[in-house]
Amino acid sequence: xxxxxxxxxxxxxxxxxxxxxxxxxxxxxxxxxxxxxxxxxxxxxxxxxxxxxxxxxxxxxxxxxxxxxxxxxxxxxxxxxxxxxxxxxxxxxxxxxxxxxx
Amino acid sequence: xxxxxxxxxxxxxxxxxxxxxxxxxxxxxxxxxxxxxxxxxxxxxxxxxxxxxxxxxxxxxxxxxxxxxxxxxxxxxxxxxxxxxxxxxxxxxxxxxxxxxx
Numbered sequence: 001x002x003x004x005x006x007x008x009x010x011x012x013x014x015x016x017x018x019x020x021x022x023x024x025x026x027x028x029x030x031x032x033x034x035x036x037x038x039x040x041x042x043x044x045x046x047x048x049x050x051x052x053x054x055x056x057x058x059x060x061x062x063x064x065x066x067x068x069x070x071x072x073x074x075x076x077x078x079x080x081x082x083x084x085x086x087x088x089x090x091x092x093x094x095x096x097x098x099x100x101x102x
Numbered sequence: 103x104x105x106x107x108x109x110x111x112x113x114x115x116x117x118x119x120x121x122x123x124x125x126x127x128x129x130x131x132x133x134x135x136x137x138x139x140x141x142x143x144x145x146x147x148x149x150x151x152x153x154x155x156x157x158x159x160x161x162x163x164x165x166x167x168x169x170x171x172x173x174x175x176x177x178x179x180x181x182x183x184x185x186x187x188x189x190x191x192x193x194x195x196x197x198x199x200x201x202x203x204x
Contacts (some may be wrong), residue, residue, distance in 0.1 A: 005145050007109060007157070021199055028201040039141070039203065041159070043107050043196035053196055055109070056158055057143070094145035094155055097123055099130040100142065101203035 003100055004064060006056045008091020009045070016083045017050035023080045024052055036063030038100050050085070056074050057096050086102060105140060105202055106166060108158045109145070110193020118185045119152035124155055125182045131169070132174050138165025140202050159198050 012020040021042060028040040036059035045051035047083040052063065115120040123144060130142040138161035147153035149204040169175065 005143070008154070015203075024201045032201060039143075040105070041198055041201040043198045046195040046197055051193075053109070078114065092155075093148040095148055096143055096145045098127045099134060099141065099143040099157075 001059075004058045004061045004095040005094030006058075006064060006091045006098040007053065007094060008079070008089065009051050009053045010088055011085045012050045012052065012083050013085045014050060017044060017048075019054060020050075020080060020083045021052050023076055023083075024054060027073060027076045030070060030076070031067050034063070034070055035066045036060060037067065054091075057100055103161075105126055105198040106160045106163045107196030107198040108160075108166060108193045109155065109196060110191065111153050111183070112190055113154045113187045114152040114154065114185050115187045116152060119146060119150075119154060122152075122182060123154050125185075126156060129175060129178045132172060132178070133169050136165070136169045136172055137161060138168065147182045156193075159202055 017023040021044060024042045024082060026040050031037055032040050038059070039055065039057035043053045043055070045053060056064060112122060123146060126144045130144050133139055134142050141157065141159035145155045145157070145158040147155060158166060
C-alpha cells in the first residue's frame, strides 16, 4: 500500500543546528510510536550543519496532521521556533511506493 | 551512531515514471539486505509523477558505494538509464542522527 511521505528542512540560526536537532530527536521519539507513523528520520545536511532535514513516512496525510496534536509536540514546537532562521518552508510531499520500514 | 544518508531523485522521460519506479523497487529489494543498509525508500513526487525519489540510510558511505557492485544492481542500472530524461544529479548527503529503522 502506498504511504504518505514528507521530506523537508528547518534552518537554525548560525551555530544552533545541534540544539535544533536535539529538539527534533525528542519529537522523533514522541512521534515514532504514533498511529500510522513508519519513519521520522532526523538528519544534518552535510553541507550545512545548521540545516536539519526531517524525513517522515505515514500511512496517510491525516495521520501526519494528527501527530501535531500529540501531547508534548506543541511544547517541542515552541522550543524550536525561536532557534529558526526564518519561517519554515513547506516540505516535499511524496507518495512512498516501497522500502518502507515495518 | 551517526549514519550516512542520501536523498536524491531520478527524472524519467514523460510518462515513464511508473516504469522507472518499478525498476527502483527491484533495486530496493536487492539492496535492502546488503551490508550496512538501513533504508532504501522509493517514492513518487506528488507534484510530478515522472520524478522518483530515493532515500537511503547506510552505516557508511563506503557501504553505499559497495552496494553499486552487488549482483544484479548493474543490470537494473542498465535498464533504468534509457528511461531517464537527462543525467542524474548528485543527491543531498545527510548525516542521519536518529529515527533510524532497526
